[in-house]
Amino acid sequence: MSVKTVESSLWRLPAIRQLVLLTLLGFTxxxxxxxxxxxxxxxxxxSPTAAGLVTTVMLGVTVVVQFLVPVVERRLGTGRTLAIGVFALGAPSPMYLVSTDLAPMLVVSAVRxxxxxVLTVLGASLTAVLAPPGRHGEAVGLYGLAIAAPNLLVVPGAVALAQNVAFWPVVVLATCPVLAVPSALAIGGGRRPRVAHEKAGHRQAxxxxVLPSVVLLTITLAGGGVTTYLPIERPSxxxxxxxxxxxxxxxxxGRWRVGRLADRAGTRLLLPGTVALGVVGLAALAAGLWQGMNILLLAGAAVFGIAYGAVQNLTLVAAFARARGRGVSTVSAVWNAAFDTGTGIGAVVVGALAATGMGVPMALGVCAGLIAVCLPLAVMASSARHVPGGRDHQA
Structure with a gap:
């Protein structure tokens, strides 16, 4: 079977297509x-430090809710739970235009x-349920591409709109998840999938x-700092x-293409390697900001981006492999909590470090050091290897 056939076959699954569409709208x-x-x-x-709270509050609420999602899903089913989630994410967004005071912004962000x-936990867990045997890495890659595309286009596009046009077009984009309600109902319908009924092994899962999630947290912490403070540090x-x-x-x-590699070779070498690449890229990005060298800044952003995307995919695959099929929704909740905790506290940590006098570039350099400290954890986290055929074993 050709590579092209293997890749395209996942798109023949209606549930995969609905998951990708829902993910695109939700993450937009x-x-x-x-x-x-x-x-x-x-x-x-x-103030710049206070501004980081709009991200921190939203993701703080997200993390708390993520641990409750499996319980709600067992009661309502996947479709209705997803529909409620995407509606809550998009519908409150126009309220950002009602008041420009920080407190109302924080309230809206909390509701979102x-x-x-809901979206993050069920989206990630559905990759494990919907993926054919031996194709989980590839399914995670497609799911990751649907997440990464809005990060690629919408994050910088929204900044450009806000800085050069007005903020109301950004609010329109932020309301897009409401359009995903039909897809949410279609992907789950009235059924409760296997993942929603798993009760045994949640503690073990x-x-x-934990280990893959800690590695993920460190790199998303740095990513949260980059996306929050780069537009402020470089206002051009x-x-x-x-x-x-x-x-x-x-x-x-990085997040898309590494999935097939993980299915073929496992994560034992890929995960530590991409973590090390992240250290190099973030250090270069920080140096570019510090020295005002735009070429170094761009190169660092490119290298760190590859690692940032790849580590997301590999830690999720590694987490499911280590759990050996137990508590899929619990694995997803822990992984997503680490992702969003890292992104959320990154906005505050980098801001707080910068406020001490070291500045944003040095604060990002500290984050690069933190990622380097986690290299041994990346080696241990990747000890469970996912292989073709749908079996997971110890490498």
């Missing part, structure tokens, strides 16, 4: 405000965080997901947009 709404809303808050008078928590609309586009593009390619 999330990405629209990820970098532009902190900029908007600063533009309306908030509820919906984002959570423990199995063209440069900030170009760097974010490059970061998003390479992250999309």
């Amino acid at each position: 709404g999330f990405a629209a405000t990820l970098a532009s809303l902190p900029w908007w808050a600063v533009h309306r008078g908030a 965080g509820i919906g984002f928590g 959570a423990l199995a997901a 609309g063209l440069l900030a947009t170009l760097v974010l586009v490059l970061f998003g593009l390479t992250a999309a390619l």
Whole structure:
């Protein structure tokens, strides 16, 4: 069977197509405000440190909700739970235009965080349920591409719209998840999938997901700092947009293409290797900001983007492999909680470090050091290897 046939066959599954569509719409709404809303808050008078709270509050609520999603799904089924989630993510967005004070922004972000928590847990867990045997890495890659595409286009595009046009087009994009309600109902219908009924092994599944999730948290922490403070540190609309586009593009390619490699070779070498690549890329990005070298800044963003995307895919595959089929929704909840915790606290951690006098470039350099410290954890986290044929074993 040709590579082309293997890749295209996943698109013949209606549920995969619905999952990709729902993910695109849902993450478009999330990405629209990820970098532009902190900029908007600063533009309306908030301090840079306080502006990071709009991301932190949303993702803080998201993390809390993520651990409750498996319980809600068992009661309502996948379709209705997803529909409620995407509606909650998109519908409150126009309220950002009602008041430009920070407190109302935080309230709206908190409500949206509820919906984002539902979307992230069920989207990731459905990759394990819908993927054919031996194709989980590839399914995660397609799911990751649907996440990365909005990060590539919408994150920098929303910044450009906010800085050069107005903020209301950003709000329109942030409302897009409402359009995903029909897809949410279609993918789940009235059924409760196997993943929703798993009750045994949740504690073991959570423990199995811890190491990959810690590795994920460190790199998403750095990514949250980059996306939040790059537009503030480099207010030139063209440069900030170009760097974010490059970061998003390479992250999309890394997260998408590494999936097939994981299915063939496992994560034992891939995960530590991509973590090390992330250290190099983030250090170069920080040095480019510090020295004002735009070429180094762009190169660092590209390299860090590849690692940022690849580590996301590989840690999810590794977490499911370590759990050996137990508590799929629990694995997804732990992994997503780490992802969103990292992104959320990154906005505050980088801002707090920068406020001490070291500045944003040095704060990102500290983040690169933190990722380097996690290299041994990446080796241990990838000890379970996913192989073709749908079997997971110890490497």
